[in-house]
Amino acid sequence: MTNDTPKTGLQLRSLVTDDGYLKLLLKEAPVPEPGEDEVVVRIEATPINPSDQATLISPADVSTGETTGSGAATEYRAKLRPGLESRVKPRIGKPLAAGNEGAGTVVKAGSGKAAQALLGKTVAVMDGALYCQYRKVNVMQCLPLNEGTSAREGASSFVNPLTALGMVETMRREGFKAIIHTAAASNLGQMLNRLCLKDGVELINIVRKPEQAELLKSQGAKYVCNSSDADFSQQLTAAIEATGAYVAFDATGGGELGSRILTCMEKAALKDTELPGPYGSNTFKQLYIYGSLDLSPTVISRNFGFSWGINAWLLTPFLQKVGPERTLELQKRVADELTTTFASHYSDEISLTDALKADIVAGYSQQATGKKYLINPSL
């Protein structure tokens, strides 16, 4: 297998320049040699997740994007969005890698037993630089896929599945008994819905459009609230009363949605209280912000008493909290249910070079529900 492997491979880089541009470019680099416990994976499928976009493209105003050159010399360039100067300053002049997860074939393996056992296998990988053709990783970063599972099927084995599992586990660990989830028609949202149905956890799905509500209902969702409906607050309050969902995971981050959710939680908590005290209910209400689909400030109206928390939620600190043993158990479950509970769907499969084309950049940077891009660097 090693014999087929070329000497060099392409790697995608995101670069902020000191004259106010973000560039995407390809770098040709030698295919690395693995150390004892390392393998080299030919990456065949790697998704563009919202969590990749922060490094890859978020600072750019993609409406100004243009692409020049072709093949390995392709280059994308867009102006920076205004107001980001201080935030991007540390990365000026440094070409950054991106791509947090993917899958492919192990084409080289170090001398260690664990590495040798993976040679020729299809593995899923978690890393920060998978938008490339060949990537050297430690065997611990690899999840061997079950026989018959393709790289495309295994491309999203970590971020979304572990996030969905992490939400349910966070709910249990913190003593809540049901979950509210926003942007619920996303790939992750549909996955969480399947997981909750399978595990018997009540889930309130919040969407913005009637067709998203229909989609989730067709997949068995019991509670779906459309935030564009005039009676959204009543719908949501009733669903919270029915389920006791006092923990919410919000992918939007900005605007008033989080505050509205906390307000509905408080209304549900006070349902049977004749005369609430000045500090509201004793029911603890938790909002986790795990994404920034809406980049505007979070606006919190504080009309939901004095028993609440708003926190950022990220996968990596969650996995650190539960520890390596539990993480391995969760990963094993993902591998076993990769084509059912944890299946992902992609609207577009593109090459590394495609990922630098202005119209395609404009497409994936939108993070629109139902549009999910998969890069296949081996195309």
Place this chain on the structure above:
Amino acid sequence: MTNDTPKTGLQLRSLVTDDGYLKLLLKEAPVPEPGEDEVVVRIEATPINPSDQATLISPADVSTGETTGSGAATEYRAKLRPGLESRVKPRIGKPLAAGNEGAGTVVKAGSGKAAQALLGKTVAVMDGALYCQYRKVNVMQCLPLNEGTSAREGASSFVNPLTALGMVETMRREGFKAIIHTAAASNLGQMLNRLCLKDGVELINIVRKPEQAELLKSQGAKYVCNSSDADFSQQLTAAIEATGAYVAFDATGGGELGSRILTCMEKAALKDTELPGPYGSNTFKQLYIYGSLDLSPTVISRNFGFSWGINAWLLTPFLQKVGPERTLELQKRVADELTTTFASHYSDEISLTDALKADIVAGYSQQATGKKYLINPSL
């Protein structure tokens, strides 16, 4: 002593009416008889704290206030502030008591040993209805004041002292090593400053006016940042770098101050980081909102990474968390340092009837720094 006690006493009530008014009125009621473990306290000093105002006066637009009658027939009336309809609905038609803490003389005592031991003593009391002349309470609600301590000196023995102690204890329990405090020139703020100086805890005081900064500096404060200064963010970031203060207690609640504090914490945390990742620093940053001096929404810009929490902080849940033994220890310390570390200052001493006069209501409802009202129901 029982012989001097009249048969009835006045009690202040706050009433929301169904035609859109908040009224303050006085009710004449029999002086109660104590049960075995109860005492009756003649209330001689009870402060108007921000935490009392929620029930007492917050729903009213005090610019519309007017007072009629005199003596026990005095009545205050103001229109409700607009937009509060659903929030005040549960209390319409119910005359509510107020007054969370105070001090006075035990004039009647039940047959129990603990009750009898308090007869004739000056005690501080924690309760929810102390804006009255005589109040029956359980002996457990009483803190006997040390010999020579007056009711006026003991009037604020709970809310501010235990809140200041609670902030320092919360800092320690959660692994932080210094504190940021807003509205720092308040009675509570000056108390927290004395407590931190005494206990060797670094404190960053945030104020809005130069004279408040001078006041705190004259009391030994080392770090004072004025949020009205153009270089406030630089001042605060430098103070956080110097102290490692990653927990803040914010009395204002509304607006952008909390978000600015979290942003400065993140800047300090990233000081020595050459290239921060897309999720910011790993330093956990905590903002506690414990008041609502600014009733506008909390606006959070989320430019401080993904390791943070924003929570409501209240005294009662804190005391429940540390438990009754620790609470007693803290109360003992308050009694011992009531005229030093935990001394309170009042700008105005008023009678129960005064508390219903429109100009005085307008005064105390402002919650202005340096203006602190004490009700003496025995006047």
